[in-house]
Amino acid sequence: MAESTLHALIGGLVIGLAAALLFALAGRIAGISGILYGALKQAGDRSWRWLFVGGLLAGGALYHYLSGQPAPDLARESYPLAIAGGLLVGIGVRRGSGCTSGHGVCGIARFSKRSIGATLTFMAAGIVTATLVNLLLGAVS
Amino acid sequence: MMRLIALISGLVFGFGLALSGMTDTHKVLGFLSLFHGWDYDLAFVMGGALIVTTLTFQMTLRHGETLLGGNLHLPTACELDPKLLSGSAIFGIGWGLFGYCPGPALTALVYLEPQTYVFTLAMVAGMLVHDKLPGFANKQ
Numbered sequence: 001m002a003e004s005t006l007h008a009l010i011g012g013l014v015i016g017l018a019a020a021l022l023f024a025l026a027g028r029i030a031g032i033s034g035i036l037y038g039a040l041k042q043a044g045d046r047s048w049r050w051l052f053v054g055g056l057l058a059g060g061a062l063y064h065y066l067s068g069q070p071a072p073d074l075a076r077e078s079y080p081l082a083i084a085g086g087l088l089v090g091i092g093v094r095r096g097s098g099c100t101s102g103h104g105v106c107g108i109a110r111f112s113k114r115s116i117g118a119t120l121t122f123m124a125a126g127i128v129t130a131t132l133v134n135l136l137l138g139a140v141s
Numbered sequence: 142m143m144r145l146i147a148l149i150s151g152l153v154f155g156f157g158l159a160l161s162g163m164t165d166t167h168k169v170l171g172f173l174s175l176f177h178g179w180d181y182d183l184a185f186v187m188g189g190a191l192i193v194t195t196l197t198f199q200m201t202l203r204h205g206e207t208l209l210g211g212n213l214h215l216p217t218a219c220e221l222d223p224k225l226l227s228g229s230a231i232f233g234i235g236w237g238l239f240g241y242c243p244g245p246a247l248t249a250l251v252y253l254e255p256q257t258y259v260f261t262l263a264m265v266a267g268m269l270v271h272d273k274l275p276g277f278a279n280k281q
Contacts (some may be wrong), residue, residue: 004162008182011161012189013240019190020153020197026146027206027213030154032244037268049146052273053247056149060248062152063159071252072165079259081239085244086260089234090267091274093226093243097216100242101154103229104187109194110215117221118229125233130173133238139177140170140240 019105023053031102032056033093075134075140096122142209155248160271161186166240173237235267 003011019030026048036120039049063070063119076082098107103122107115134140162168171180206213218225236242241249241260249257250255 002182004168005185008161008185009189011157011159011163012186012191013159013193014155015154015186016159016193016197017191018150018152019159019207021153022146022150023194023213024197024208026143026209027211029214029216030150032154032247033268034244036247036265040265040269042237044216045143048143051144051148052151052154055148055153056158056244056247057251058156058262059155059157060159060164061155061251063156064251065186068162072167074223074254074256075166075170076239077256079256082256082260083263085235085239085241086263087208087267088238089241089243089246089260090235090264090269091271092228092230092232092235094268094271096225096230096232097218097228099232099244100236101244105190105194106198108191109198111199112219112222113214114218114225115225119227120243121226121229122233122236123232125175126237127175127233129234129237130170130240131175131237132269134170134174134177140174 015105016099019101019109029102029106031098031106033099034097034102037094076137092122114131143270154244157190158245162188163242164192164252167238169245170237187262235264 022028022030035049035052039046039053042049098118103115103118108119158164161184168180168183172183201213218260239260243264246257246264247259
């Protein structure tokens with residue numbers, strides 16, 4: 001198995017562990033779009049949501065610090081693509097009630113019909129879009 | 142306790158995202174793009190995560206409460222509807238345009254690339270304007 005494939009598998013297991021911790025100990029779904037939206041808009045106690053978001057950044061920094069791996073550069077450096085991509089992701093995850101973590105990692109594990117449908121849909125839309133953009137703008141390496 | 146659990150879970154989640162390659166848009170777009178040599182590594186991220194979550198979520202759901210005796214907070218909707226599917230399609234298009242879904246976008250802020258900040262601010266703006274768009278508002 002290639003090293004990058006092994007990293008993907010172990011990284012996936014670690015992501016699963018994080019989601020398992022939050023659900024088994026706190027009863028919360030580790031849906032990052034929902035947690036971020038709740039941190040901004042939810043009434044009541046938002047502090048745990050901000051701590052989770054802060055942990056996401058700190059965890060990434062910790063990985064690169066411990067492994068010595070350089071930060072990856074961007075495949076697409078275009079600001080218009082960043083703005084369009086961000087807006088569509090933001091609108092889409094609200095309308096679709098979740099993203100890769102909430103629907104993909106947690107919802108499928110609950111055998112939720114909605115999450116399975118959502119995951120198949122955003123995977124298909126992502127594949128069509130990335131493939132078309134690659135054909136139009138040239139491949140990412 | 143909730144705060145400590147959330148902080149540790151976020152920390153482990155961010156570590157896993159960076160380790161797995163999900164914060165590298167070359168890897169993500171190489172996975173989503175079918176031509177020019179498909180990079181299948183990220184299938185192992187979802188596969189690895191689902192092995193752990195399926196086991197632990199099913200055990201927790203059967204147990205009916207958290208290991209600390211607290212309530213499980215679960216979504217109430219259970220049927221597929223056009224809003225869910227069209228929203229997911231919009232999200233997928235944005236993901237395929239730039240290569241970030243929400244978690245990796247947040248974790249990648251530590252790489253200090255200006256475009257990542259622009260993407261994340263646009264994503265937050267998209268979340269907040271969603272409720273104001275005609276025909277898009279969530280029924281509360």
